[in-house]
Amino acid sequence: MIVGVPREVKADEYRVALTPAGVITLCASGHKVLVEKGAGEGTHISDDEYREAGAEILGVDDVWARADMIVKVKEPQKAEFPRIKPGQLVFTYFHFAAGEDLMHAMVKSKAYCIAYETVELPNRSLPLLTPMSEVAGRLSIQEGAKYLERPMGGRGVLLSGVPGTHPAKVGVIGAGVVGINAVKVAAGFGAIVYVLDVNLDRLRYLDDIFPRNVITLHSNPGTIRQVLQEVDLLIGAVYLTGARAPVLVTKDMLSLMKPGSVIVDVCVDQGGCFETTKPTTHGNPTYVVDGVVHYAVANMPGAVAHTSTYALTNATLPYVLKLADKGLDALREDKALMKGLNVAMGDVTLEAIATQFGYDYVSADRALSGAALA
Numbered sequence: 523m524i525v526g527v528p529r530e531v532k533a534d535e536y537r538v539a540l541t542p543a544g545v546i547t548l549c550a551s552g553h554k555v556l557v558e559k560g561a562g563e564g565t566h567i568s569d570d571e572y573r574e575a576g577a578e579i580l581g582v583d584d585v586w587a588r589a590d591m592i593v594k595v596k597e598p599q600k601a602e603f604p605r606i607k608p609g610q611l612v613f614t615y616f617h618f619a620a621g622e623d624l625m626h627a628m629v630k631s632k633a634y635c636i637a638y639e640t641v642e643l644p645n646r647s648l649p650l651l652t653p654m655s656e657v658a659g660r661l662s663i664q665e666g667a668k669y670l671e672r673p674m675g676g677r678g679v680l681l682s683g684v685p686g687t688h689p690a691k692v693g694v695i696g697a698g699v700v701g702i703n704a705v706k707v708a709a710g711f712g713a714i715v716y717v718l719d720v721n722l723d724r725l726r727y728l729d730d731i732f733p734r735n736v737i738t739l740h741s742n743p744g745t746i747r748q749v750l751q752e753v754d755l756l757i758g759a760v761y762l763t764g765a766r767a768p769v770l771v772t773k774d775m776l777s778l779m780k781p782g783s784v785i786v787d788v789c790v791d792q793g794g795c796f797e798t799t800k801p802t803t804h805g806n807p808t809y810v811v812d813g814v815v816h817y818a819v820a821n822m823p824g825a826v827a828h829t830s831t832y833a834l835t836n837a838t839l840p841y842v843l844k845l846a847d848k849g850l851d852a853l854r855e856d857k858a859l860m861k862g863l864n865v866a867m868g869d870v871t872l873e874a875i876a877t878q879f880g881y882d883y884v885s886a887d888r889a890l891s892g893a894a895l896a
Contacts, residue, residue, distance in 0.1 A: 523846040524554045526589025528582060529561040532596045534804035534819075536564025536827035539593040539614070541835045542575035544842070549576035553846045556585045564824075565831040590849075593842055595834065596821055597624055608632035609867070611845060613838075615639055615654075616864055617791040618875045619766040620801075620820075625879050628865045634850070638838065640764045640872060641862035648763065649858070650841065652699050653833040655788075657823040659703025659759065662786040663692070663711070665817055665825075666755040669784045669808060675815050677782035679754045682712040689713050693749045695741060695770060695795065696759035697724045700788050704757045709736050716749050746770060750778040758787040758795040764864070765874035767792040773811070781813040790818040850890055860886050 525548055527540045538561050540548075545555045557577040559569055569579045586592065586605035594614035598606065600623070606612060608631065616637040618625045628635045638650035648655075663681070670690065672678035683689035692708040694701045697719035708715045709732055718741035719725055725738040739745050750756070750771065756779070760767050767789035776798065779785075789795040790802075798811045801820040808817050823830035841859055844852040853860045863871050866889035870876040876883035 523590045523849065524556060524588055525842070525846055526585040526592045527555065527557045527561055528585050528592065528594060529558040530564070530595050531599050531601060532821060535596055535821050535824045537595040537824050537831045537834065538562045538565050538567065539595050539834070539838070540842070541832060542567065542571045544835050544839045545572055545575035545577045547839060547843060548846060551843060551847060554578070556580050556589055558582050558585045565827045591845060597621060598627070603627040603631065606631040606633045610634070611636060613638070613842065613845065618864055618872070619764065619878060620791055620793045622879060625875060629868050629870065629881065632867045633865070634863065634867065635865035636859070636862040637764070637864045638862065640864060641841065641858055642763060643858045650837050653837045654823045654830060655699035656703050657826060657830050657833060658788045659700040660707045661822050661826060662700070662704050662757045662788050663707040666757065666784050666786045667711070669815050669817055670755060675782065675808065675810060676784050677754055677780060681708065690754040691716070691752050692755045692757070693753040694718065694757045694759055695746065696761065697721065697728060698759060698761055700761065701757070701759035702728070704759060705732065705736055709733060716753065718745060718749065747775060747778060750775055754780065754783050756783070756785045758785070758789045760789055760795045761792065764872045765792070766878060767795045769795060769797050771796045773797045776812040776814050779814050782815065784815045784817065786817045788822065790820050794818065853886070854890060863889070866890060
Protein backbone atom coordinates (compact mmCIF):
# COMPACT_ATOMS: atom_id res chain seq x y z
CA MET A 523 0.00 0.00 0.00
CA ILE A 524 1.07 3.60 -0.57
CA VAL A 525 0.91 5.55 2.69
CA GLY A 526 0.92 9.36 2.55
CA VAL A 527 2.04 11.66 5.37
CA PRO A 528 1.12 15.30 4.60
CA ARG A 529 2.33 18.33 6.48
CA GLU A 530 -0.24 19.53 9.00
CA VAL A 531 -1.91 22.78 7.97
CA LYS A 532 -4.06 23.50 11.03
CA ALA A 533 -3.00 26.77 12.66
CA ASP A 534 -0.05 26.32 15.03
CA GLU A 535 0.03 22.55 14.58
CA TYR A 536 3.62 21.32 14.81
CA ARG A 537 3.14 17.55 15.09
CA VAL A 538 3.62 15.03 12.30
CA ALA A 539 1.77 11.73 12.01
CA LEU A 540 4.72 9.40 11.48
CA THR A 541 8.32 9.34 12.68
CA PRO A 542 11.26 7.99 10.63
CA ALA A 543 11.10 4.83 12.74
CA GLY A 544 7.52 4.36 11.55
CA VAL A 545 8.66 4.80 7.95
CA ILE A 546 11.30 2.10 8.45
CA THR A 547 8.68 -0.31 9.81
CA LEU A 548 6.27 0.27 6.91
CA CYS A 549 8.97 0.01 4.26
CA ALA A 550 10.30 -3.21 5.82
CA SER A 551 6.82 -4.67 5.34
CA GLY A 552 6.86 -3.82 1.64
CA HIS A 553 4.85 -0.59 1.70
CA LYS A 554 5.73 2.74 0.10
CA VAL A 555 5.70 5.90 2.21
CA LEU A 556 5.27 9.38 0.74
CA VAL A 557 6.12 12.27 3.06
CA GLU A 558 5.35 15.88 2.16
CA LYS A 559 8.36 18.12 2.06
CA GLY A 560 8.81 19.84 5.44
CA ALA A 561 6.23 17.65 7.20
CA GLY A 562 8.52 17.05 10.16
CA GLU A 563 9.89 20.56 10.62
CA GLY A 564 7.65 21.34 13.59
CA THR A 565 9.06 18.32 15.40
CA HIS A 566 12.61 18.99 14.18
CA ILE A 567 12.62 15.92 11.92
CA SER A 568 14.36 16.74 8.63
CA ASP A 569 13.42 15.56 5.15
CA ASP A 570 16.81 13.82 5.03
CA GLU A 571 15.89 11.72 8.07
CA TYR A 572 12.70 10.59 6.35
CA ARG A 573 14.56 9.97 3.12
CA GLU A 574 17.19 7.87 4.90
CA ALA A 575 14.37 5.86 6.50
CA GLY A 576 13.06 4.98 3.05
CA ALA A 577 10.38 7.61 2.38
CA GLU A 578 9.94 9.51 -0.85
CA ILE A 579 9.76 13.29 -0.27
CA LEU A 580 7.15 14.97 -2.46
CA GLY A 581 4.97 18.05 -2.81
CA VAL A 582 1.54 18.17 -1.24
CA ASP A 583 -0.37 17.43 -4.46
CA ASP A 584 1.55 14.24 -5.16
CA VAL A 585 1.25 12.94 -1.60
CA TRP A 586 -2.54 13.21 -1.57
CA ALA A 587 -3.01 12.08 -5.17
CA ARG A 588 -0.85 8.97 -4.98
CA ALA A 589 -1.59 7.69 -1.48
CA ASP A 590 -4.02 4.85 -0.81
CA MET A 591 -4.05 5.84 2.84
CA ILE A 592 -3.41 9.24 4.40
CA VAL A 593 -2.09 9.30 7.96
CA LYS A 594 -2.49 12.64 9.72
CA VAL A 595 -2.59 14.15 13.19
CA LYS A 596 -5.48 16.61 12.98
CA GLU A 597 -8.73 16.57 11.05
CA PRO A 598 -8.56 17.65 7.39
CA GLN A 599 -8.84 21.40 6.96
CA LYS A 600 -10.97 23.11 4.32
CA ALA A 601 -8.00 23.49 1.98
CA GLU A 602 -7.52 19.72 2.15
CA PHE A 603 -11.13 18.67 1.51
CA PRO A 604 -10.78 18.70 -2.31
CA ARG A 605 -7.63 16.57 -2.11
CA ILE A 606 -9.40 13.56 -0.59
CA LYS A 607 -10.21 10.82 -3.09
CA PRO A 608 -13.20 8.44 -3.06
CA GLY A 609 -12.17 5.15 -1.48
CA GLN A 610 -9.08 6.67 0.16
CA LEU A 611 -8.42 5.71 3.78
CA VAL A 612 -7.90 8.74 6.02
CA PHE A 613 -6.59 7.87 9.49
CA THR A 614 -6.42 10.78 11.94
CA TYR A 615 -8.13 12.54 14.83
CA PHE A 616 -11.47 13.70 13.38
CA HIS A 617 -13.54 14.83 16.40
CA PHE A 618 -16.59 15.15 14.14
CA ALA A 619 -18.87 16.24 16.99
CA ALA A 620 -17.21 19.67 16.97
CA GLY A 621 -17.09 20.10 13.18
CA GLU A 622 -20.28 20.16 11.13
CA ASP A 623 -18.54 21.41 7.95
CA LEU A 624 -15.97 18.64 8.32
CA MET A 625 -18.73 16.07 8.74
CA HIS A 626 -20.51 17.11 5.55
CA ALA A 627 -17.24 17.30 3.59
CA MET A 628 -16.13 13.82 4.60
CA VAL A 629 -19.51 12.34 3.71
CA LYS A 630 -19.27 14.03 0.33
CA SER A 631 -15.68 12.82 -0.19
CA LYS A 632 -16.72 9.14 -0.08
CA ALA A 633 -13.50 8.31 1.74
CA TYR A 634 -13.08 5.86 4.61
CA CYS A 635 -12.62 8.08 7.66
CA ILE A 636 -11.05 6.23 10.58
CA ALA A 637 -10.84 8.31 13.75
CA TYR A 638 -8.08 7.69 16.26
CA GLU A 639 -10.31 8.86 19.09
CA THR A 640 -13.02 6.20 18.62
CA VAL A 641 -10.79 3.13 18.26
CA GLU A 642 -11.91 1.25 21.36
CA LEU A 643 -10.61 -1.94 22.99
CA PRO A 644 -12.94 -4.49 24.63
CA ASN A 645 -12.16 -2.99 28.06
CA ARG A 646 -13.50 0.34 26.68
CA SER A 647 -10.09 2.02 26.74
CA LEU A 648 -9.16 4.28 23.84
CA PRO A 649 -5.58 3.37 22.87
CA LEU A 650 -5.05 6.07 20.25
CA LEU A 651 -6.62 8.86 22.27
CA THR A 652 -4.76 7.96 25.45
CA PRO A 653 -1.28 9.31 24.62
CA MET A 654 -2.56 12.73 23.58
CA SER A 655 -4.95 12.78 26.54
CA GLU A 656 -1.95 12.16 28.79
CA VAL A 657 -0.13 15.06 27.17
CA ALA A 658 -3.16 17.38 27.27
CA GLY A 659 -3.94 16.56 30.89
CA ARG A 660 -0.43 17.32 32.08
CA LEU A 661 -0.14 20.36 29.83
CA SER A 662 -3.45 21.76 31.11
CA ILE A 663 -1.87 22.40 34.50
CA GLN A 664 1.30 23.84 32.97
CA GLU A 665 -0.73 26.26 30.85
CA GLY A 666 -3.19 27.01 33.64
CA ALA A 667 -0.33 27.88 35.99
CA LYS A 668 1.10 30.25 33.39
CA TYR A 669 -2.17 32.10 32.86
CA LEU A 670 -2.74 32.40 36.59
CA GLU A 671 0.25 34.76 36.57
CA ARG A 672 -0.78 38.40 36.92
CA PRO A 673 0.98 39.61 33.72
CA MET A 674 -1.02 36.98 31.80
CA GLY A 675 -4.35 38.25 33.19
CA GLY A 676 -4.68 35.81 36.05
CA ARG A 677 -5.08 36.19 39.81
CA GLY A 678 -1.36 36.12 40.43
CA VAL A 679 -1.46 32.81 42.30
CA LEU A 680 1.42 30.32 42.54
CA LEU A 681 0.09 26.74 42.42
CA SER A 682 2.34 25.52 45.21
CA GLY A 683 2.19 28.61 47.38
CA VAL A 684 5.15 29.18 49.73
CA PRO A 685 5.50 28.82 53.51
CA GLY A 686 3.06 31.16 55.17
CA THR A 687 0.62 31.30 52.21
CA HIS A 688 -2.16 29.12 50.85
CA PRO A 689 -1.49 26.95 47.80
CA ALA A 690 -3.79 27.33 44.82
CA LYS A 691 -7.00 25.35 44.55
CA VAL A 692 -7.50 23.40 41.33
CA GLY A 693 -10.71 21.74 40.14
CA VAL A 694 -10.68 18.90 37.61
CA ILE A 695 -14.05 17.85 36.16
CA GLY A 696 -13.68 14.32 34.85
CA ALA A 697 -11.44 11.54 36.14
CA GLY A 698 -10.53 9.83 32.90
CA VAL A 699 -7.10 9.87 31.28
CA VAL A 700 -7.01 13.66 30.88
CA GLY A 701 -8.27 14.25 34.40
CA ILE A 702 -5.97 11.83 36.16
CA ASN A 703 -2.94 13.31 34.40
CA ALA A 704 -4.02 16.82 35.32
CA VAL A 705 -4.41 15.72 38.93
CA LYS A 706 -0.94 14.14 38.94
CA VAL A 707 0.74 17.38 37.94
CA ALA A 708 -1.39 19.70 40.08
CA ALA A 709 -0.95 17.49 43.14
CA GLY A 710 2.77 17.28 42.48
CA PHE A 711 2.97 21.06 42.58
CA GLY A 712 1.35 20.96 46.01
CA ALA A 713 -1.97 22.52 45.02
CA ILE A 714 -5.21 21.53 46.71
CA VAL A 715 -6.98 19.51 44.02
CA TYR A 716 -10.67 18.69 43.74
CA VAL A 717 -11.39 15.93 41.22
CA LEU A 718 -15.02 15.39 40.22
CA ASP A 719 -16.55 12.38 38.50
CA VAL A 720 -19.85 10.49 38.44
CA ASN A 721 -18.14 7.10 38.82
CA LEU A 722 -17.76 6.36 42.51
CA ASP A 723 -15.52 3.34 41.91
CA ARG A 724 -13.16 5.60 39.97
CA LEU A 725 -13.17 8.12 42.83
CA ARG A 726 -12.40 5.37 45.35
CA TYR A 727 -9.44 4.30 43.23
CA LEU A 728 -8.13 7.86 43.01
CA ASP A 729 -8.58 8.31 46.74
CA ASP A 730 -6.36 5.27 47.28
CA ILE A 731 -3.52 6.31 44.99
CA PHE A 732 -3.27 10.08 45.46
CA PRO A 733 -1.99 12.06 48.46
CA ARG A 734 -4.27 13.88 50.86
CA ASN A 735 -4.14 17.17 48.96
CA VAL A 736 -6.37 15.47 46.35
CA ILE A 737 -10.05 15.51 47.34
CA THR A 738 -12.52 13.35 45.42
CA LEU A 739 -16.05 14.65 44.90
CA HIS A 740 -19.12 13.26 43.19
CA SER A 741 -19.87 15.35 40.11
CA ASN A 742 -23.33 16.91 40.15
CA PRO A 743 -24.64 20.46 39.62
CA GLY A 744 -24.50 21.32 43.32
CA THR A 745 -20.92 20.13 43.77
CA ILE A 746 -19.78 21.89 40.62
CA ARG A 747 -21.25 25.18 41.81
CA GLN A 748 -19.51 24.79 45.17
CA VAL A 749 -16.15 24.06 43.53
CA LEU A 750 -16.47 27.03 41.15
CA GLN A 751 -16.54 29.36 44.14
CA GLU A 752 -13.30 27.99 45.57
CA VAL A 753 -10.91 27.20 42.73
CA ASP A 754 -8.27 29.36 41.11
CA LEU A 755 -7.89 26.98 38.15
CA LEU A 756 -10.59 24.78 36.61
CA ILE A 757 -9.88 21.98 34.11
CA GLY A 758 -12.58 20.54 31.83
CA ALA A 759 -11.68 16.88 31.23
CA VAL A 760 -14.93 15.15 30.25
CA TYR A 761 -15.06 12.84 27.22
CA LEU A 762 -17.91 10.83 25.69
CA THR A 763 -16.60 8.61 22.90
CA GLY A 764 -17.34 10.27 19.57
CA ALA A 765 -20.08 12.48 21.00
CA ARG A 766 -20.29 16.15 21.93
CA ALA A 767 -19.06 16.92 25.43
CA PRO A 768 -21.84 17.80 27.89
CA VAL A 769 -22.02 21.43 28.99
CA LEU A 770 -21.47 21.36 32.74
CA VAL A 771 -20.70 25.02 33.47
CA THR A 772 -23.04 27.64 32.04
CA LYS A 773 -22.23 31.29 31.41
CA ASP A 774 -24.36 32.29 34.40
CA MET A 775 -22.23 30.07 36.64
CA LEU A 776 -19.05 32.00 35.79
CA SER A 777 -20.14 34.70 38.24
CA LEU A 778 -19.40 32.21 41.01
CA MET A 779 -15.70 32.18 40.11
CA LYS A 780 -13.11 34.61 41.45
CA PRO A 781 -11.92 37.39 39.10
CA GLY A 782 -8.71 36.34 37.37
CA SER A 783 -9.34 32.63 37.84
CA VAL A 784 -8.52 30.42 34.85
CA ILE A 785 -10.46 27.80 32.90
CA VAL A 786 -8.69 25.27 30.66
CA ASP A 787 -11.19 23.33 28.53
CA VAL A 788 -9.45 20.23 27.23
CA CYS A 789 -12.84 19.12 25.85
CA VAL A 790 -12.80 21.86 23.20
CA ASP A 791 -12.20 19.29 20.43
CA GLN A 792 -15.57 17.79 21.33
CA GLY A 793 -17.38 21.11 21.64
CA GLY A 794 -16.28 21.98 25.19
CA CYS A 795 -17.83 21.35 28.60
CA PHE A 796 -18.19 25.06 29.40
CA GLU A 797 -20.89 27.08 27.67
CA THR A 798 -18.44 29.93 27.08
CA THR A 799 -15.85 27.76 25.32
CA LYS A 800 -14.77 28.72 21.82
CA PRO A 801 -11.74 27.21 20.06
CA THR A 802 -8.50 29.18 20.21
CA THR A 803 -4.98 28.70 18.82
CA HIS A 804 -1.49 28.60 20.27
CA GLY A 805 -0.90 31.99 18.67
CA ASN A 806 -3.89 33.53 20.45
CA PRO A 807 -4.75 31.04 23.19
CA THR A 808 -6.93 32.93 25.68
CA TYR A 809 -9.88 35.25 26.03
CA VAL A 810 -11.77 36.62 29.04
CA VAL A 811 -15.46 36.21 29.86
CA ASP A 812 -16.86 37.86 32.99
CA GLY A 813 -13.39 38.24 34.45
CA VAL A 814 -12.46 34.56 33.97
CA VAL A 815 -9.51 33.72 31.70
CA HIS A 816 -10.40 30.95 29.20
CA TYR A 817 -7.75 28.76 27.55
CA ALA A 818 -9.34 26.61 24.83
CA VAL A 819 -6.63 25.65 22.33
CA ALA A 820 -8.04 22.94 20.08
CA ASN A 821 -4.72 21.15 19.55
CA MET A 822 -3.03 21.47 22.91
CA PRO A 823 -0.47 18.66 22.44
CA GLY A 824 0.90 20.51 19.40
CA ALA A 825 2.63 22.89 21.80
CA VAL A 826 4.96 20.06 22.81
CA ALA A 827 5.21 18.59 19.34
CA HIS A 828 8.35 16.53 19.88
CA THR A 829 6.93 14.63 22.84
CA SER A 830 3.50 14.36 21.22
CA THR A 831 4.69 13.10 17.83
CA TYR A 832 6.69 10.25 19.30
CA ALA A 833 3.99 9.35 21.83
CA LEU A 834 1.37 9.31 19.07
CA THR A 835 3.41 7.18 16.66
CA ASN A 836 4.13 4.68 19.44
CA ALA A 837 0.37 4.12 19.71
CA THR A 838 -0.80 4.45 16.10
CA LEU A 839 1.92 2.58 14.20
CA PRO A 840 0.62 -0.96 14.86
CA TYR A 841 -2.78 0.08 13.49
CA VAL A 842 -1.25 1.94 10.53
CA LEU A 843 0.74 -1.20 9.69
CA LYS A 844 -2.34 -3.40 10.02
CA LEU A 845 -4.33 -1.15 7.67
CA ALA A 846 -1.44 -1.01 5.20
CA ASP A 847 -1.10 -4.81 5.25
CA LYS A 848 -4.78 -5.70 4.99
CA GLY A 849 -6.73 -2.64 3.88
CA LEU A 850 -10.41 -2.80 4.79
CA ASP A 851 -9.98 -6.37 5.97
CA ALA A 852 -8.07 -4.95 8.92
CA LEU A 853 -11.32 -3.32 10.03
CA ARG A 854 -13.28 -6.51 9.55
CA GLU A 855 -10.79 -8.55 11.56
CA ASP A 856 -10.13 -6.05 14.38
CA LYS A 857 -13.28 -4.95 16.18
CA ALA A 858 -11.40 -2.23 18.08
CA LEU A 859 -10.22 -0.72 14.80
CA MET A 860 -13.70 -1.15 13.31
CA LYS A 861 -15.02 1.19 16.00
CA GLY A 862 -12.70 3.84 14.59
CA LEU A 863 -14.63 3.88 11.31
CA ASN A 864 -16.85 6.98 11.40
CA VAL A 865 -17.62 7.51 7.70
CA ALA A 866 -17.45 4.94 4.89
CA MET A 867 -18.04 5.91 1.27
CA GLY A 868 -20.68 8.45 2.29
CA ASP A 869 -22.31 6.35 5.02
CA VAL A 870 -22.07 7.60 8.61
CA THR A 871 -21.07 4.66 10.78
CA LEU A 872 -20.82 6.34 14.19
CA GLU A 873 -24.33 6.60 15.65
CA ALA A 874 -23.67 9.61 17.89
CA ILE A 875 -22.62 11.88 15.03
CA ALA A 876 -25.25 10.50 12.64
CA THR A 877 -27.87 11.56 15.17
CA GLN A 878 -26.20 14.91 15.87
CA PHE A 879 -26.01 15.92 12.21
CA GLY A 880 -29.20 14.32 10.86
CA TYR A 881 -27.71 11.46 8.83
CA ASP A 882 -29.04 7.93 8.61
CA TYR A 883 -26.89 5.66 10.76
CA VAL A 884 -25.37 2.70 8.94
CA SER A 885 -23.48 0.09 10.95
CA ALA A 886 -19.83 -0.32 10.06
CA ASP A 887 -20.39 -3.99 9.24
CA ARG A 888 -23.14 -3.10 6.80
CA ALA A 889 -21.13 -0.25 5.26
CA LEU A 890 -18.23 -2.61 4.61
CA SER A 891 -20.30 -5.60 3.53
CA GLY A 892 -19.96 -4.90 -0.16
CA ALA A 893 -16.65 -3.04 -0.11
CA ALA A 894 -13.66 -4.50 -1.87
CA LEU A 895 -10.25 -4.75 -0.21
CA ALA A 896 -8.71 -1.27 -0.30
